[in-house]
Amino acid sequence: MSQPSISIIRVPFGLGAGRPGSENGPDSIMKFGLAKKLAGLGYDVQADSSIRLPDGIRSPAGAKMKHVQEVLAVSGLLGEAVSKAVAGGRVPLILGGDHSIAIGSLAGLTRHYGKMGVIWVDAHSDLNTESTSPSGNMHGISLAVGLGLSHIKLKDIVEGAASIQAENCVIIGARDLDRDEKELIRSCGLTCFTMHEIDRVGIEKVVREALQIAGAGTDGVHLSFDVDSVDPIEAPGTGTPVRGGLSYREAHLLLELLSESGRITSADFVEVNPLLDRNNQTSKLAVELIGSLFGSRIL
Known part of the structure; x- marks a missing residue:
């Protein structure tokens, strides 16, 4: 049986983050052999989408939330590209860019999947809203937008899109949560496996539970993987590093288990920042991790 076709969609956009450089992430990841690696795993790879x-798009100066119009413009274009890939029977693999690009990913995906599960692997929950964001950076509200908790709605970005449901959304790897985000997690029915849970029960149990939650009655499961979920010892090239993250093998096993499940229908990998990296360590790691998601194994 032949492998499905993968559509790599590069999004060199970093205005949703607080530090420049993530806009260089997609080209850096591609430079270190992503397309070749996926082709070697048997996939038909289309990598010409950017x-x-x-x-001419510029948000007004002085607004609390920064670069909103720019994020919305990119989200709309990305949503249509993702929608086109799904309609063509291809698996969308979106390379950021900062985590605000996930808004466009989810908008395009929910047009096609009546009920969408989401596994959000991140040191942060990205659940601030316009009223609670301490920084005004759009990458910090991206999951809140996906859940319909923001003034920005997915249906206004891509026609036919819809909000995802908290009961089918799981965060893995969180260890830096704002007070309002903690309160929201407790109240909205979303599942959050912090590093505390991972330390206590192990990454295998966490991933299996996450798949049950995200896959319960859903038509597809999207993986949104922020490289800051990985400990900065392994992934230094990212804008908001937090100590105490996933180890090298925990990150790989997480993705290997998701791959073995056969449930992941799309993915984005975000927040690789080559300007902050050491010897391209994080870009190279991203290629390895994506390989694990798509079937690469030790033996």
């Missing part, structure tokens, strides 16, 4: 901010 989403760029159109000229």
